[in-house]
Amino acid sequence: MRKVYLNGDEAIHDISNGSIIMLGGFGLCGIPENCIAALEKKGTKELTCISNNAGVDDFGIGLLLKKKQLKKMIASYVGENREFERQLLSGELEVELIPQGTLATRCMATGYGMPAIFTPAGVGTEVATGKESRVFNGKEYLLEYAFDADFALVKAWKGDSFGNLIYRETARNFNPLMAMAGKITIAEVEVLVEPGELNPNEIHTPGIYVHRIFQGSNYEKRIEQRTVRN
Amino acid sequence: MLDKNQIAQRIARELKDGYYVNLGIGIPTLVANYIPEGITVTLQSENGLLGMGAFPLAGEEDADLINAGKQTITTLPGSAFFDSAMSFGMIRAGKVNLTVLGAMEVSESGDIASWKIPGKLVKGMGGAMDLVASAKNIIVAMMHTNSKGESKLLSKCQLPLTGIKCVKKVVTDLAVIEITDKGFLLLEKAPGVSVEEIKNKTFGKLIVDGDIPDMIFEQ
Numbered sequence: 001m002r003k004v005y006l007n008g009d010e011a012i013h014d015i016s017n018g019s020i021i022m023l024g025g026f027g028l029c030g031i032p033e034n035c036i037a038a039l040e041k042k043g044t045k046e047l048t049c050i051s052n053n054a055g056v057d058d059f060g061i062g063l064l065l066k067k068k069q070l071k072k073m074i075a076s077y078v079g080e081n082r083e084f085e086r087q088l089l090s091g092e093l094e095v096e097l098i099p100q101g102t103l104a105t106r107c108m109a110t111g112y113g114m115p116a117i118f119t120p121a122g123v124g125t126e127v128a129t130g131k132e133s134r135v136f137n138g139k140e141y142l143l144e145y146a147f148d149a150d151f152a153l154v155k156a157w158k159g160d161s162f163g164n165l166i167y168r169e170t171a172r173n174f175n176p177l178m179a180m181a182g183k184i185t186i187a188e189v190e191v192l193v194e195p196g197e198l199n200p201n202e203i204h205t206p207g208i209y210v211h212r213i214f215q216g217s218n219y220e221k222r223i224e225q226r227t228v229r230n
Numbered sequence: 231m232l233d234k235n236q237i238a239q240r241i242a243r244e245l246k247d248g249y250y251v252n253l254g255i256g257i258p259t260l261v262a263n264y265i266p267e268g269i270t271v272t273l274q275s276e277n278g279l280l281g282m283g284a285f286p287l288a289g290e291e292d293a294d295l296i297n298a299g300k301q302t303i304t305t306l307p308g309s310a311f312f313d314s315a316m317s318f319g320m321i322r323a324g325k326v327n328l329t330v331l332g333a334m335e336v337s338e339s340g341d342i343a344s345w346k347i348p349g350k351l352v353k354g355m356g357g358a359m360d361l362v363a364s365a366k367n368i369i370v371a372m373m374h375t376n377s378k379g380e381s382k383l384l385s386k387c388q389l390p391l392t393g394i395k396c397v398k399k400v401v402t403d404l405a406v407i408e409i410t411d412k413g414f415l416l417l418e419k420a421p422g423v424s425v426e427e428i429k430n431k432t433f434g435k436l437i438v439d440g441d442i443p444d445m446i447f448e449q
Contacts, residue, residue: 026277026314027300029293052314079353088352097352100276101318101360108315119322120363124341124394127359157294169311170278171294176313204313221293227301229285 003207004161004192005214008038011186015044015151018071022107022147022178023051023061024154027224030171031060034188034216035153040064048072050149052103052174054084059222068092076100080224099127102144104177109146111180111209116145152182155216156205159189160196163210164203172204179205188216232403232420232445237371239264240445241330241401244369245271252276252321252361254331255299257371261330272308274326276317276357281309298357318357322364329365331358333372333397335387338434340397340409342370343389355392362393374402374431381433383407383414404428406445413437418445 005011012035015021025031039047040063047070054073055062064070065083072094078084087093098106099121109117118141122128132143154175157168165187167175179185187205192215232240238260245251245261247269253259262282265271273282275297282297283304291302320326335343342362345355362368375381383400399417400407405428406418413435419428421444429436 027296029277029296029300075354077354077356097354099355099359100314100357101321104314104318119360121322121360123363125359125391127355167311169292169294169305170275170296172311172313173278174314177315223291223293223296223302224300225296225302226291227285227303228288228291 003163003211003213005212007214008034008188008216009041011035011188011212011214012038012042012151012153015039015042017044018046019044019150020048020050020148022149022152022182023049024152024173024175024178025060026052026170026173028056028060028222030155030167030173030175031055032153032155032186032188033219034214035186036060036063039069040067043067043069045069046071048074050074050103050147052076052100054078054081056080056224057083059220065093072096074098074103076103104174106144106147107174107177107181110148111177114146116143118142119144147181149181150183152178152185154179154185154187156187156189158191158193158198159187159210159213160193160198160207161213162195163187163207163213164198165189165205165210166198166202167204176205180209182211184211185209186212188214190216190219231423235260235263236447237401237403239447240406241369241371242266244328244399245269246327249327250274250280250325251328251330252326252365254329254358256332258330258332259299261371274317274320275303276314276321276361278312278314278317279305279309280312281306283309318360321360324364324366326365328367328369329361330369330371331361333370333382334376335382335384335389336370336372336397336400336409337387338383338385338409338413340395341387342392342397343387344392346390348390358392362396365396368397370397370400372400372402374404374428381431383432383434385434404431410437415439416442418443420445
């Protein structure tokens, strides 16, 4: 079976209106830039996006927000985005904010074949509203369900045509977890090589989780908060 | 009255050799500048790094290497990268010895509100709810009062909560306060600040037991 695709347009061709998609990345670090650009070009609407952040006004998921392609956003932190704020306040966009560790672990649960997890994050807060809880060893935990996403769009540094992936530095973040969690996982990489060229000891995501892979192009890798010392 | 750097400097005195520490955004980030000499402290950044180094030199910024505040950073010898589930795994499992974070309100029972002001922009909780639900030792770094001069230390939080019964200590521009079963216990005051002023600016039960020493700042 062919896993290698030509580009983002081809890899995301069957993401349709109303799809539930996960997007890796933390802030603008390690986001699937090519897939986002392809989705923007395709104009797919009514998307539910699961991602830690919602990009900035003119980059990342912010590009899809600007084109009003999102119905719902599930994230942990959505600052730095005025268009997001406008759509949230006007009721155009449905938003579910969940703790960052809960978001990560709900992805992990999907990839590990577990239906749910228990976490203490959010106990006693509005996040706990309507959720089942249990006490273990005297401490209360919330029951949180594994995600059920149609597609996972992830960005890795290197990959091979079997779908094995290696991430770079903190651009790893949510990518390996979401890679495990998509019914169809699409990986874009900076460097695509033949099987055998990556050291098996260094693989972060085994290819079994990855359905489609392509070598991305024109990576901008924008820095949100450029901070330097003297 | 302390400035933000002095609050950070006072909190740095709570650090011990071998500690793994998570520093939140704002004043907590400044604590990294005052790690006492002779001890090893490893900073955890919840986006996936242990062993966070200084900001890079101009020209050496790396878009793949950022902290939880999305600032460019560097690694140190012995640093390690990991994914977000493992990052919150080590937090949940109690491996991180100390968490320092900012807050909008802290209650006398140790509740914290820090992520939402209803009717205004909601930025989200990020990793704060996970951190406060699991950390063994949580110190809040904040100003004693808000921009309207109202106390941020209250008998009960008014804003949506981030976590309950979790804050152990609060360091403000006026005082060091421990959260006890009986309420806010005043431990130290900032140089030049009176106990009376701290009392007036604390809207919760403040326990003043004996003479309250001034905070000490080693040069």
